Amino acid sequence: MAESIALNLAQLAFVLLLSPLFAGILARLKEIVQSKRGPSIFQPYRDLRKLFGKDERISAESSWLFRTAPYLIFIVPLIITLLIPVLTDFPLFLAFAGDMLAAGFIFAVSGLFFTLAAIDAGNPYGAMGASRTRMVGFLAEPVIIVVLFTVSFIANSTIPYIVQQHWVHPIANFFAPSHILLLIAFFMIILAETGRIPVDNPSGHFELAMIDESKALELSGRSAALVKYGGYMKFTVLAIIFLNVLTTPWGLASTGSIVAIVGAAAAVSLKIVALVVAVVVVESSYAKLRLFRISEFLGAAFVVSVTAMVTELLRL
Amino acid sequence: MNGIIVELNALVLGLFIIATIAMTVTRQIGACMQLFIVQSLLLAASAFLLGASPLSWHLVALGCVTVLSKVVIIPWVIRALVPGEINQRRELAQTIDVPAALLISLGLTLVGYAFAQPLIHAAPSLSAGNLAMGVAGLLVGLFLLAVRVEAVPQLLGILAMENAAFLAGIAVAPDFPLIAELAIAFDVPLLAFIVALLARTAYRRIGTTEVGGLAALREWIR
Numbered sequence: 001m002a003e004s005i006a007l008n009l010a011q012l013a014f015v016l017l018l019s020p021l022f023a024g025i026l027a028r029l030k031e032i033v034q035s036k037r038g039p040s041i042f043q044p045y046r047d048l049r050k051l052f053g054k055d056e057r058i059s060a061e062s063s064w065l066f067r068t069a070p071y072l073i074f075i076v077p078l079i080i081t082l083l084i085p086v087l088t089d090f091p092l093f094l095a096f097a098g099d100m101l102a103a104g105f106i107f108a109v110s111g112l113f114f115t116l117a118a119i120d121a122g123n124p125y126g127a128m129g130a131s132r133t134r135m136v137g138f139l140a141e142p143v144i145i146v147v148l149f150t151v152s153f154i155a156n157s158t159i160p161y162i163v164q165q166h167w168v169h170p171i172a173n174f175f176a177p178s179h180i181l182l183l184i185a186f187f188m189i190i191l192a193e194t195g196r197i198p199v200d201n202p203s204g205h206f207e208l209a210m211i212d213e214s215k216a217l218e219l220s221g222r223s224a225a226l227v228k229y230g231g232y233m234k235f236t237v238l239a240i241i242f243l244n245v246l247t248t249p250w251g252l253a254s255t256g257s258i259v260a261i262v263g264a265a266a267a268v269s270l271k272i273v274a275l276v277v278a279v280v281v282v283e284s285s286y287a288k289l290r291l292f293r294i295s296e297f298l299g300a301a302f303v304v305s306v307t308a309m310v311t312e313l314l315r316l
Numbered sequence: 317m318n319g320i321i322v323e324l325n326a327l328v329l330g331l332f333i334i335a336t337i338a339m340t341v342t343r344q345i346g347a348c349m350q351l352f353i354v355q356s357l358l359l360a361a362s363a364f365l366l367g368a369s370p371l372s373w374h375l376v377a378l379g380c381v382t383v384l385s386k387v388v389i390i391p392w393v394i395r396a397l398v399p400g401e402i403n404q405r406r407e408l409a410q411t412i413d414v415p416a417a418l419l420i421s422l423g424l425t426l427v428g429y430a431f432a433q434p435l436i437h438a439a440p441s442l443s444a445g446n447l448a449m450g451v452a453g454l455l456v457g458l459f460l461l462a463v464r465v466e467a468v469p470q471l472l473g474i475l476a477m478e479n480a481a482f483l484a485g486i487a488v489a490p491d492f493p494l495i496a497e498l499a500i501a502f503d504v505p506l507l508a509f510i511v512a513l514l515a516r517t518a519y520r521r522i523g524t525t526e527v528g529g530l531a532a533l534r535e536w537i538r
Contacts, residue, residue, distance in 0.1 A: 303337050
């Protein structure tokens with residue numbers, strides 16, 4: 001019991017402490033690819049410290065939504081952290097409290113409140129960004145559903161800890177075509193959901209072209225810091241689901257000893273850095289799509305996920 | 317060993333149908349042609365995989381013929397004959413917009429699967445999936461033919477259907493006589509040659525290759 005709680009706390013600490021670092025590495029690598037020096041990889045930590053120390057300005061027109069949404073956005077990735085295998089390959093405490101579908105719904109709650117808060121502030125760009133995020137969101141939804149359906153179909157479960165075990169026992173499952181196609185579809189979803197380049201430009205500062213950023217325009221001080229931090233953690237959590245549950249379920253601790261946990265933390269960090277490199281490659285080799293082409297990008301993801309399902313059905 | 321081959325073959329089939337759907341929705345002629353080359357390579361890969369164990373020279377020969385005629389000769393014929401300007405056009409004309417076309421071709425894939433499901437039991441289990449994906453590819457290729465209005469993508473649509481028919485053929489008749497394969501292998505580049513000539517002439521006369529608008533056949537143009 002005590003050990004389980006300690007391990008859960010270690011999971012939370014891993015996501016809380018290292019998320020900004022991965023965001024920093026991503027930003028730095030992107031700049032290096034573009035032949036620039038770029039900010040230090042610890043810049044996100046400095047940004048967060050600065051924002052937490054600043055005064056907050058809240059529009060007199062806004063309601064409680066605007067004030068509570070940042071906390072929700074900050075909390076939600078941490079809740080999901082408790083449901084998924086971050087460092088251990090044996091189920092913890094809350095492992096069976098919710099499956100991958102639940103994780104998707106919990107993310108949807110924070111997404112909903114973020115859009116409401118963006119509209120609430122009364123900034124015209126906020127409402128525009130909110131409607132665009134919803135568009136991307138509802139186009140991504142069917143892909144997520146089909147991916148989860150196929151996963152549960154293959155592994156007979158949607159509990160992350162069980163799914164993760166399925167790919168490696170026996171190892172042939174790992175090379176199943178449905179698995180490989182699923183990974184492609186899920187990677188495209190990560191790009192869309194975290195506002196990465198074929199869908200949205202995270203480093204763009206032009207309000208009319210923004211999708212994700214424009215929702216946070218009205219936020220300042222602590223709220224801005226919480227939303228930024230929540231965004232970093234969302235990327236890390238999605239990366240962990242992608243890596244630990246779907247792609248490479250190796251390198252996780254199988255006992256609760258401190259050495260094993262530290263080793264697992266190092267291994268998971270390395271895996272996330274590898275994923276960050278993949279994201280940098282994609283971001284540097286593609287241009288941002290026009291808004292109405294996003295449906296085609298996500299349509300392609302949908303085609304890939306349905307093909308994954310069909311190839312799985314063909315094996316019967 | 318056989319298990320790995322079945323898995324790899326299933327992956328090839330999945331990528332084959334994705335390549336066919338991508339051909340239906342891509343916007344550039346160049347990309348469409350590259351996807352056709354990828355699709356042909358995947359067909360060859362499936363033939364090689366199924367021909368490897370138990371060793372079947374027919375399938376290996378089919379793979380070699382496919383690579384030679386569809387990866388080397390046909391793209392070369394099209395590039396040599398079709399005027400280069402049409403490759404620079406940014407967007408192809410389409411009768412149905414891209415998201416709708418994606419969904420329709422996806423639906424056709426499922427129809428192909430449902431259609432082949434009862435037939436799968438009749439085919440040898442190693443290549444059962446080829447039949448389903450071949451039928452699906454045939455339907456998507458037909459749809460591609462209907463969606464496109466320009467000559468070269470339409471030609472690529474016919475060739476994609478032909479690839480899909482071969483894919484299904486591997487499942488139904490693995491010991492297809494080689495002479496038929498060779499005949500088709502010479503037939504198809506000839507088809508490409510004729511359509512490419514048509515596209516070239518049409519482009520010279522009317523400045524476009526949108527043959528979808530050609531409705532009536534006349535003896536001569538005054």
